[in-house]
Amino acid sequence: MLKIDAHTHIIPKKLPNWSDKFGYGDFIYLQHHKKGFAKMMRGNQFFREIKENCWDADIRLEEYKQFHTNVQVVCTIPVMFSYWAKPLDCLDVSKFLNDHIAELVKTYPKQYIGLGTVPMQDAEVAIQELERCREIGLVGIQIGSNINDENLNEEKFFPVFEACEKLGMAVLVHPWNMMGQKNMQRYWLPWLVGMPAETTRAICSFIFGGIFERLPNLRVNFAHAGGSFLPTIGRIQHGFDCRPDLVAIDNPVPPKNYIGKFWVDSITHDPMMLEYVMKMQGSAKITLGSDYPFPLGDLEIGKFIEDMNLPKEDIENIFYRSTLTWLNLNEKDFK
Numbered sequence: 327m328l329k330i331d332a333h334t335h336i337i338p339k340k341l342p343n344w345s346d347k348f349g350y351g352d353f354i355y356l357q358h359h360k361k362g363f364a365k366m367m368r369g370n371q372f373f374r375e376i377k378e379n380c381w382d383a384d385i386r387l388e389e390y391k392q393f394h395t396n397v398q399v400v401c402t403i404p405v406m407f408s409y410w411a412k413p414l415d416c417l418d419v420s421k422f423l424n425d426h427i428a429e430l431v432k433t434y435p436k437q438y439i440g441l442g443t444v445p446m447q448d449a450e451v452a453i454q455e456l457e458r459c460r461e462i463g464l465v466g467i468q469i470g471s472n473i474n475d476e477n478l479n480e481e482k483f484f485p486v487f488e489a490c491e492k493l494g495m496a497v498l499v500h501p502w503n504m505m506g507q508k509n510m511q512r513y514w515l516p517w518l519v520g521m522p523a524e525t526t527r528a529i530c531s532f533i534f535g536g537i538f539e540r541l542p543n544l545r546v547n548f549a550h551a552g553g554s555f556l557p558t559i560g561r562i563q564h565g566f567d568c569r570p571d572l573v574a575i576d577n578p579v580p581p582k583n584y585i586g587k588f589w590v591d592s593i594t595h596d597p598m599m600l601e602y603v604m605k606m607q608g609s610a611k612i613t614l615g616s617d618y619p620f621p622l623g624d625l626e627i628g629k630f631i632e633d634m635n636l637p638k639e640d641i642e643n644i645f646y647r648s649t650l651t652w653l654n655l656n657e658k659d660f661k
């Protein structure tokens with residue numbers, strides 16, 4: 327069976343020294359300190375150590391073979407977004423990353439599908455790069471759950487979503503720049519608590535801000551099974567019902583109406599939670615995801631789903647059909 331991992335990250339082996347080039351800022355660079363490993367550095371600060379499966383296309387394919395997964399949807403690591411930088415400098419960074427992914431897709435058209443990154447801090451520049459992404463063979467973009475702490479429903483971001491709909495480019499919303507992280511550094515809480523909250527913030531912004539309502543053909547996928555959105559939808563709906571004066575101010579449509587209209591990935595690490603997400607969303611709106619190659623990901627690429635004894639149709643939906651629909655691609659192109 328075709329198996330497509332819709333949520334994985336990749337980075338070029340070598341990055342330019344953008345801080346030197348632009349003369350400011352803590353842009354990410356890589357220190358290849360030992361064979362097969364690199365330190366991601368943010369200015370002089372160590373961010374995380376990555377392995378060669380973060381940049382080596384062949385090693386990735388080899389590792390995926392163990393889990394019978396043929397295709398990877400790749401996008402950059404969210405720390406590379408660089409939304410804080412000057413728009414044209416962020417454009418420079420984005421182009422470098424997007425060209426790398428486009429090259430990869432060209433070399434391995436049946437194994438890799440690419441999503442780009444764009445300077446969301448400036449809609450005009452973002453749309454310019456979005457159009458270029460489409461021309462070089464990328465099928466969508468990955469964006470952060472907030473842009474420099476601003477919610478995605480801010481009117482200034484709307485033209486980018488409008489352009490995505492018009493150009494048929496899909497969107498993956500990935501949690502980043504987590505709320506409250508300064509106050510909860512201990513116990514990895516930004517990743518364990520902040521990330522699911524960020525994704526919920528993004529979905530609520532799309533719903534309450536009326537983005538889904540205004541752009542019914544925009545195809546959006548939210549990482550990590552939608553974060554805590556689906557598990558807390560009862561509360562969110564009740565909030566909408568009991569305090570419409572606070573919640574329904576920009577869009578009168580109840581939040582529950584949007585369930586099943588967007589995609590989420592399968593990264594729950596828990597069969598019971600995935601069953602719940604399936605009940606809410608339907609398997610046709612759940613894309614297999616792993617967050618490979620990072621440790622918090624499902625690095626057995628959906629093995630727990632294979633072990634769940636689900637009906638064949640649900641497995642096929644999650645393993646490839648939902649991703650093909652989300653990205654508007656054809657099964658035959660990957661056979």
Ligand SMILES: [Zn+2]
Binds near residue numbers: 500617
């Ligand atoms: Zn991820």
